[in-house]
Amino acid sequence: MKQNVLIIGAGGVAQVVAHKCAQNNDLFGDLHIASRTKSKCDAIIDSVHEKDAMKEKGTFEAHALDAMDVAATAALIRETDAGIVINVGSAFVNKYVLDACIETGAAYIDTAIHEEPDKICEAPPWYGNYEWKKRDLCAEKGVTAILGAGFDPGVVNAYARFAIDRMDEVKSIDIVDINAGSHGKYFATNFDPEINFREFTGTVYYWEDQTWKELSMFESGKTWDLPVVGPSKAYQSGHDEVHSLATNYPQADVRFWMGFGDHYINVFTVLKNLGLLSEQPVKLAEGQEVVPLKVVKAVLPDPSSLAPDYTGKTCIGDLVRGTKDGEEVEIFVYNVADHKEAYEEVGSQGISYTAGVPPVAAAILIAQGEWDTKTMKNVEELDPKPFFTVLDRLGLPTRMQIGGLGGEDKAWNA
Structure with a gap:
C-alpha cells in the first residue's frame, strides 16, 4: 500500500x-x-x-x-x-x-x-x-x-561509506563543498541566513587522531582543484556530518571544507565583529528587545528569491584515503549540479x-x-x-575519480 x-x-x-x-x-x-x-x-x-x-x-x-x-x-x-x-x-x-x-x-x-x-x-x-x-x-x-x-549531511555520508566499502582500511575523509555559482546580489546566503551564520560563528570542530580538535572559522584554508568548477579556496568548517562519521569511523580523520570568496568573508567578519550575528537578545535604547541575528536575517534577501538569476555550478564530494591490499588508495566521490537547470526544473537554485x-x-x-x-x-x-x-x-548523478582528485573519472557504477 x-x-x-x-x-x-x-x-x-x-x-x-x-x-x-x-x-x-x-x-x-x-x-x-x-x-x-x-x-x-x-x-x-x-x-x-x-x-x-x-x-x-x-x-x-x-x-x-x-x-x-x-x-x-x-x-x-x-x-x-x-x-x-x-x-x-x-x-x-x-x-x-x-x-x-x-x-x-x-x-x-x-x-x-x-x-x-x-x-x-x-x-x-x-x-x-x-x-x-x-x-x-x-x-x-x-x-x-x-x-x-x-x-551535506546526507549524500556525502553515503559517498564516504561507498568509498570505504572499496577499501580495507580508511584513514581520512575530507568533505569539500564548493558553490561556484553567482546570484548577482551584493550579499546573500544560499539558505536560511540564521542557520547559515550559526554554522560559522562557533568553534570549528573536526576529528583527527581519534579525538576532537578545534579551530576558529577561516583559520584553516586550502585550494581544492575540483571537477568542472576548477581551483577553489575552501576553509575548514564545523558541520553536521563530521559528528556521525567520526562516531561510525573513529579510526579516520574527518574534516569538512566549504568554499568562500573574499567578499563573503569580509562582510561576514564585519557583521560578526559588530555583534550583529549574535543569537542572544539585546535591548535597544527605546526599550525593545531584539536578537541581532534575526535582524540581519530580516534585511537580507530571502534565499528562495535568488533562484531566477542564479548561474554557475556546484561541486560537492568526498576525498577518502585508505589502504587496499596493503597499498595506499584515494577515491573522490562527487556530484556537479547546475543552478540554472535546477531553476528551470523546480523553480529553486542549485543549493x-x-x-x-x-x-x-x-x-x-x-x-x-x-x-x-x-x-x-x-x-x-x-x-x-x-x-x-x-x-x-x-537528477543528482554520482561520479568518482579513482586515484584521488584528477584521477580516472567515471560513474559510480561503471
Missing part, C-alpha cells in the same frame, strides 16, 4: 522536495505540505501545478502548522494519514517533529542536526545532544528515522536542489522497503548503492 507523505517546511528546499515528490507520486499516496505560514505552502503547490509536475493525478494539500507543537504535529500526521514525514523546516523544529513521528509511528527524515535557538555549537558529537537520545525509543517502537538525509532531492530519494527507499529500517540511522549506516541509483534518476 502506498504511503502518504507530509512535507514540513516551505522554503527553497521544501519547494524542491514538493516538486520531486510530485514527479514521483506514483510511488507515494497523497501529498501534504505544512508550515507556520500556509500561504507559502499554497504557493509551492501552485508552482507544482504550473509546471505540471504531478506524475499521476492525486491529492496535494497545504496546512498551517507550528512544528514545535508536538501534539499539533502528531494530530496532522494522523489527520493526513502520513506514513512518511520529510522534515525540511528549520533545524529548530527537528526534535519536536521526531517526537511526533515516534508518537504516531510515521517514518521520519530530516536534513540537518537539531539546534536550539539560544545555543550555538554545543559539545560534540552534536547528534548525541538530541537525536541520538531517541535512538533506543525508535528501535523499541519500530519507527524508521533517517537522520541528515540532505546533501536548494542538492539539499531537496536526497530526502525524496530516501522517502522512495523507505516506501519501497529498502531503507525502512524500523530504527534510527544516519545515512552512512545504510547501503549507498540503492540511494545512488535513485539519485541518478532524480
Whole structure:
C-alpha cells in the first residue's frame, strides 16, 4: 500500500522536495505540505501545478502548522494519514517533529542536526545532544528515522561509506563543498541566513587522531582543484556530518571544507565583529528587545528569491584515503549540479536542489522497503548503492575519480 507523505517546511528546499515528490507520486499516496505560514505552502503547490509536475493525478494539500507543537504535529500526521514525514523546516523544529513521528509511528527524515535557538555549537558529537537520545525509543517502537538525509549531511555520508566499502582500511575523509555559482546580489546566503551564520560563528570542530580538535572559522584554508568548477579556496568548517562519521569511523580523520570568496568573508567578519550575528537578545535604547541575528536575517534577501538569476555550478564530494591490499588508495566521490537547470526544473537554485532531492530519494527507499529500517540511522549506516541509483534518476548523478582528485573519472557504477 502506498504511503502518504507530509512535507514540513516551505522554503527553497521544501519547494524542491514538493516538486520531486510530485514527479514521483506514483510511488507515494497523497501529498501534504505544512508550515507556520500556509500561504507559502499554497504557493509551492501552485508552482507544482504550473509546471505540471504531478506524475499521476492525486491529492496535494497545504496546512498551517507550528512544528514545535508536538501534539499539533502528531494530530496532522494522523489527520493526513502520513506514513512518511520529510522534515525540511528549520533545524529548530527537528526534535519536536521526531517526537511526533515516534508518537504516531510515521517514518521520519530530516536534513540537518537539531539546534536550539539560544545555543550555538554545543559539545560534540552534536547528534548525541538530541537525536541520538531517541535512538533506543525508535528501535523499541519500530519507527524508521533517517537522520541528515540532505546533501551535506546526507549524500556525502553515503559517498564516504561507498568509498570505504572499496577499501580495507580508511584513514581520512575530507568533505569539500564548493558553490561556484553567482546570484548577482551584493550579499546573500544560499539558505536560511540564521542557520547559515550559526554554522560559522562557533568553534570549528573536526576529528583527527581519534579525538576532537578545534579551530576558529577561516583559520584553516586550502585550494581544492575540483571537477568542472576548477581551483577553489575552501576553509575548514564545523558541520553536521563530521559528528556521525567520526562516531561510525573513529579510526579516520574527518574534516569538512566549504568554499568562500573574499567578499563573503569580509562582510561576514564585519557583521560578526559588530555583534550583529549574535543569537542572544539585546535591548535597544527605546526599550525593545531584539536578537541581532534575526535582524540581519530580516534585511537580507530571502534565499528562495535568488533562484531566477542564479548561474554557475556546484561541486560537492568526498576525498577518502585508505589502504587496499596493503597499498595506499584515494577515491573522490562527487556530484556537479547546475543552478540554472535546477531553476528551470523546480523553480529553486542549485543549493536548494542538492539539499531537496536526497530526502525524496530516501522517502522512495523507505516506501519501497529498502531503507525502512524500523530504527534510527544516519545515512552512512545504510547501503549507498540503492540511494545512488535513485539519485541518478532524480537528477543528482554520482561520479568518482579513482586515484584521488584528477584521477580516472567515471560513474559510480561503471
